[in-house]
Amino acid sequence: AQRVTQPEKLLSVFKGAPVELKCNYSYSGSPELFWYVQYSRQRLQLLLRHISRESIKGFTADLNKGETSFHLKKPFAQEEDSAMYYCALRVTGNQFYFGTGTSLTVIP
């Protein structure tokens, strides 16, 4: 069965420190992975997807098939990065499976 695991419910870092939000997945097919973010009082929105190999707001994520991971990283955290982050796995047939989310707090 497909599954997305985000082991940290809460994560706090100081401004300027590196941040890494962990995501592991379980899927027998070819995975498509995404990070979605929800800022305070805003809607859930796409942050980045592995297929695009993009850097958005300084965040990057690399798909590691050997470790079945898709960790989200940023070298220098900013206060505006404080938000809820969800890792999502898309499987064939168009279903998206979301993790339980990590609440990131960047301390000024």
Added chain:
Amino acid sequence: DTGVSQDPRHKITKRGQNVTFRCDPISEHNRLYWYRQTLGQGPEFLTYFQNEAQLEKSRLLSDRFSAERPKGSFSTLEIQRTEQGDSAMYLCASSNRQDTIRLEKLFFGSGTQLSVL
């Protein structure tokens, strides 16, 4: 606001009552999804439409739940004989079919918060 619109924002109902939610996707988006989210959990897939066709439905979805998208535009999600366990945030998302399906991006609404007393 030309984003995904959901109505109502909040719904309080008594156990056993029926409720209906509405979702208006971004115009010209041909795909529409319903998700449910409870406290401390991520969004859980309920069902998915491409145009007016309901293509997938979660096996976890009780037969008390039904969704429609009659003209391929707005969608409704109805819950019959509500139970306290149905209390959750119900999210709608829409997307546009891309030539490269991997570029598909979900646009979420603000959700409908259902409380069943």
